[in-house]
Amino acid sequence: MSLNYNNPEFVIERDQDKCIECRVCARQCANEAHFYDEDLERMREEDINCVNCHRCVTLCPTNALVIKEYPLEYKKNSNWTGGMISNIQKQANTGGILLTGMGNPTDKKIYWDHILLNASQVTNPSIDPLREPMELKTILGRKPDKVEFDEEGKVKDLPPQLELETPIMFGAMSFGSISINACKSLAQAANEMGMMYNTGEGGLHEDLYPYKDRTIVQVASGRFGVHQEYLNAGAAIEIKIGQGAKPGIGGHLPGEKVGEEVSKTRMIPKGTDAISPAPHHDIYSIEDLRQLIYALKEATNYEKPVSVKIAAVHNVAAIASGIASAGADIIAIDGYRGGTGAAPTMIRDNVGIPIELALAAVDSRLREQSLRNKVSLVVSGSIRNSADIVKAVALGADAVYVASAALIALGCHMCQKCYTGKCNWGIATQNPELVKRLNPEIGVERVKNLIEGWSHEIKEILGGMGINALESLRGNRLMLRGIDLTEKELEILGIKHAGE
């Protein structure tokens, strides 16, 4: 077609007084938004190629660059917004599905921001975590109905458990969707911080085997890279049923991202699309799920907890109750704001429910059915800061998965173009030229700093509440109050309104 109706999304503004024509921007832009014009002897821009990832802005040594939203305005229309129109133009051009990356960016209500935390004043003392011990240790796994001790003083018949120094784990991101250097950064940070990271459905690269005590290996519908050694290489196994960003559909890895190493790790031919089936074709019921859970437990000698990850959907409480009965040790629930390397935009932005409501509903249901001790609850999608974690724990979560936040620590600027494989930050790419932009030595430090900072903040918040162990906050919804919430929302969250 002759004319592309789409306009640029962003405009690159270059201060020519500051630009020294060093061309760092041109060399760093995989989208070719900058180029040097030999005739005009100055740098120029191709605005339509810009994805606003800030790589050029960050590396420009003279701060000569600013990226802005393209100022062209459509005639005001609350229904047919500019975004809606440009989506239609894109599809009219290509006939394809609208693709996107990272989590749901639409302005639907974020419940974390409508929940407030409590603190001690006068009637009970707050605790100063810098002066007194504060416990964040978190132990995930099925707990026995009653505690009995053997002759050595150990708990009798205790199923396998995962021990975390802080209630945070890195969420599932496969080698393939992210680069080996991103995987190494997360694995090593998890190892040094006493956390867990999750392989996602891409198998385990051989360079990551040394971190096996801190690895959760995932088994998804595509079964990529799953073999006996893989199952036994992790500290726990996770069956991925669904993902918050795209409930009801399987993972997508475009063939462009399947290079030599990804092909070897996933056990698929080079350059082929890795499209996971939407369902596990051996799981059509809770009974089938039970069979897979026990097949995996059998394969690993009942030594590793098995987690089941689902997307938060309408019937999440009933589904979680089924999963707990099916023998899972951990249930991971991913909310509709969860991230992804590639998802159809319409599904990401419209399918699923908020994690806050799903978590409250699941925790309540499991308690009602006396199943709560049988599983640990891990929530994700999207945990943005330490306060979100504290609120999640008070709502009933045992731990959280963070993924987008960890990638932001590694350099991600949320341009949402992961699916193109051209990540300028070396994270969501397999192009060797781009992968090496993420030095894992720097990555590890940045991610560790984030987790350390968040852990300190969690301790501060707990101290303020007069609580000295995270365990005492779990499911303690009296520490939460809602603002700007309806009766129904408060009822589902199981919290009182501020002032009550």
Next chain:
Amino acid sequence: MKKVYAREEYCLGCKLCEVYCVTNHSQSKDIIKAYKLEEVTSRIIVETKGAVSFALQCRHCEGSPCVKACITGAMQKDEETGIVDYDEDKCVGCWTCIMACPFGAVKRDEFGNKVISKCDLCAEEGEPACVENCPNAALIFEDREVEEVC
């Protein structure tokens, strides 16, 4: 002696090392003025081919062929620091040193001056400017106790 070592696996090929080398060897020490008002040649060279890139600079080697080759005595190796440096005033621009250097680390001045341009390890500062400003820690300044002999 402490030298600059390149880690090509992390080199972005962004050439910021060259930018900061120019700035640090300028009169103004100001990045914009160095480029717009002065004529300074970078003493570090980024070599790029496809996905491979690394920054190259003088190895300050034992034996220093450039010192032996220099016809005016402008190029000298400091006995104490081990740094090979040259005296711009003595240099006549014969470029014999360029031919003698087995690493290709000595280069002509880019602005037509007779002198040559080579790394002095930013001797007056603690850490060379290229190392300090590499965005991906692809350059490190350390003593590996291995002498590169030519």
